[in-house]
């Protein structure tokens with residue numbers, strides 16, 4: 221379990237009380253956006269730009285490729301409650317705590333994970349033997365557009 225307050229002996233964790241024992245409300249501290257599956261060097265070149273930005277990571281799991289942007293929701297109150305609970309968006313209402321990051325960190329399901337420009341660059345260099353040539357010809361590519 222991640223981000224868990226001390227659970228008193230004898231207390232059974234249920235979906236009703238679980239969020240009250242969650243210290244960091246991790247589900248409200250980042251967003252993910254699905255990516256079209258990157259295939260070409262141009263696709264990965266674009267991802268390198270995305271991962272050059274602070275707190276932007278990427279991963280691949282059984283559902284595909286995603287950007288993960290670590291940035292807490294501005295509606296999250298210091299005590300972990302939602303400041304707009306009655307008016308929270310649909311996606312927040314659809315999220316269930318039946319099996320969430322309280323139980324297992326989402327990274328457990330990652331097949332690939334990139335936490336930086338450097339980690340992604342290392343991957344693309346291994347994936348594409350001609351990456352160096354591509355990278356060196358970016359300006360030439362632009363001059364033809």
Ligand code: SF4
Pocket residue numbers: 238239242244245246247248316317320321322
């Ligand atoms: S849904 Fe899960 S991760 Fe989110 S606040 Fe509740 S227990 Fe924590």
Ligand code: SF4
Pocket residue numbers: 247248293294295296297301302303304305308309312
């Ligand atoms: S709106 Fe509320 S429930 Fe939704 S992410 Fe923000 S704090 Fe969490």
